[in-house]
Amino acid sequence: MLELFKSISLNKDSCTPLYIQLCDALKKMISEGLLPTDSRLPSIRRMAEQLDINQVTAVSAYKQLEKEGYAYSRPGSGTYVTNSLKTAEPAANVAILDEYYQSEELSVISNDQIRIHENTINFASATPASDLFPVENFKVVLNEVLERDKGNAFNYQDSHGYYPLMESISNVLLKDIIACEAADVQIISGAQQGIDVISKAFLSHGDYVLTESPTYTGAIAVFKSRGAQLADIQIGEDGPDLAVLEYKLKTCKPKLIYTIPSFQNPTGYSYSNRKRAELLKLAEKYNAIIIEDDYVSDFDFDKKGYLPLKSLDTGGRVIYIKSFSKIFMPGLRLGFMVISSELKHKTLEAKHTTDISTSGLIQRAFDLYIRKGFWNTHLEFMYSIYKERYLELTNSLDKHLPNCVKYTKPGGGLNIWIEMPYGFPVNSLLKKAAANDIVFAPGRVFYSGNSPQSINNIRLSFAAVFREQIEPGISKLCEIIKSLNSIRDSYVNIRIL
Ligand SMILES: Cc1ncc(COP(=O)(O)O)c(C=O)c1O
Incomplete structure (x- = not known):
């Protein structure tokens, strides 16, 4: 030895x-x-x-x-x-992988070219760091459930969900947001499973799915895995262009439209209320089911008050999916869908064949967590933390970003979408920033194969970065951007000459 x-x-x-x-x-x-x-x-x-x-x-x-x-x-x-x-495998590595897992970026990370460790300023992950998890209160409810329900907490649960939790969701979580009955709620093991279950229920091989571009890559992966064809529509600051949307619906006849209407991932853009209403009308006209993925509408810092599509859905063609991963604890694998009675039998069947049911213990504990009032307190806590980070990030960007780089304040959510000038070397920025212990998500990972090659955006997330790290991180990142941009300028000038 x-x-x-x-x-x-x-x-x-x-x-x-x-x-x-x-x-x-x-x-x-x-x-x-x-x-x-x-x-x-x-x-x-x-x-x-x-x-x-x-x-x-x-x-x-x-x-x-x-x-x-x-x-x-x-x-x-x-x-x-x-x-x-x-x-x-430091814990932070896992956080970054949630959205990187299916891209070639994963190999960059695992080959150690980009390392995430304790001191890394992490603008790449849109998932909260574990120091924000409400572990103590969750321990209280877990213990109480075990004491109260004993072995029943470990029985098979109804595939639909634990009924008291379905009630708590409809009466407390969705109160004043979406009018629904407990029976309209379907418990799922995370939003990712919801997207998969819906695809399993409604898609046949070769069917079209219409998605926004760019979008959440985990959803694209699901649709592809079900043999679907993808059509996409560029998302603008207030939603997609309605004429293009109608053209795509008419020509592709998608079975499903996958949308993240509030503080979209990765852009942070939100549909205006007018575009929400129009999307519903068009889905009705072309007979498509809408998957509304609500992963962060709770973080509405500018009080924009966007209405969920589901709250406007008189025809019962919107399936609303709620993830708790960005608000609560992603490892619980818990989420829910709100779904009309016409569609729910198919999704229930698909859910049953997937995993029979979501963990009964976790459902019971979460129900008690809501009933004890812990949920509302936790939501307020997360809101205040994220708002502080959002303001720090936007203020730092306003202070340090060079004029040639553009972004729009989304007013909420967890992501800021930054547009670099044409021809900017995003790859070099990724590597130089990583060498300075700063990581972010390059925009290209959020596009499906059909999209343009020259993606010069980056996504900065503020869920996993401490407030004190933000201004130094942005200041350094902007310094690197400026130095790379001066090289780009000379390159562009040489080409023009
Ligand atoms: C837009 C969006 N939808 C769904 C998910 C998956 O959420 P969950 O952890 O609830 O499965 C994510 C995760 O990053 C996401 O960004």
């Missing part, structure tokens, strides 16, 4: 302290599986002798390893390696 440590080479002339160099070398060995879980590291004295370093350096390196979760000490016995699988 000691032979292995001989291979560690430390550079005494480097400006990186020796103990950090040693800690990094050990971390690498642990991540690569060279040091198995629970194996004992050499004693301080042996390690110091082996590498010809001071014992204090070895102590500091071991302490740093422990601090980062790679090792633990047993008093009087020594320092041991922790579970390398646990440590090899």
Whole structure:
């Protein structure tokens, strides 16, 4: 074993302290599986002798390893390696993958070209960091449910959902938003499952689905996996162009229209109330079912008061899907749909064949969470945190963005869509920013195959970034943008000449 440590080479002339160099070398060995879980590291004295370093350096390196979760000490016995699988994948990595998983960006991340760690300023993830999760109150309701319902909490649940939760959703969560009965609510294991269940219920191979462009890539992946053909329509700041929308409906005859009408992902744009009403009329005329994906309408910072399509839906052709991932805890895998009686049998059947039901324990706990008033308090808390971040981000952009870069304030949601000048090297920006510990989502990952090649947008999200990181992060990002843009200018000038 000691032979292995001989291979560690430390550079005494480097400006990186020796103990950090040693800690990094050990971390690498642990991540690569060279040091198995629970194996004992050499004693301080042996390690110091082996590498010809001071014992204090070895102590500091071991302490740093422990601090980062790679090792633990047993008093009087020594320092041991922790579970390398646990440590090899920092939690933040998972957050970024929710929307990157199906693009080539994933390989960029996993090849370590872009690394997310503790100090990374993360404008890439639109999912809250776990420090915002209401763990304590959720513990209270979980314990109470276990005490109250005992083994029943672990029985198969009705595929439709746990009825008291369906009531809480219709009476509390949707109060003054959508008029519906508890029976119109279908519980799902997250919005992603909702999109899949609807596709399973209503799409046949080769059917068209009309989506916005750009859009949430997880939905595109579902439609493709069901063998659907995709048609898309460019989304503008107040929704799509209605004439183009009608043309696409007439020519493609889509079975489904997938839309995110409020604070769209990734653009942050919202349909005007007029366009919402027109979309409904057109869906009626061309006999399409609308999937309304509501993932963040709760964060309406400018009080725009957009009406959900479902609240205007007299014909029963809108299926409203609500995700809790951006407001609550994505790992709960909980969401719901509101669906008319004409459509609900097919979705219920599809839900049943998918996973029989969403976890009964989680449904019961969430129901109690709402009934105890924790939900409203948590929503207010998230609203205030996100609003603070939104204002900090827009103020910082106004202060630092060069004139050639454009964006529109969405007034809510979690994303800001930035448009770089024509020909801007977004890839270089991605890499240079990552080298400075700043990450964001390049716009191209939100387009399906049919879309233009030269996407020069980027998406900045503020769900997972701390307020204090925002202004320094934007200031640095803008510095990089300016330097890359001056190179682009000279390149464009040469081409013009
Ligand atoms: C627009 C949109 N819809 C749905 C989802 C998936 O949500 P859930 O975690 O509830 O499945 C996401 C996740 O990022 C999203 O951005």
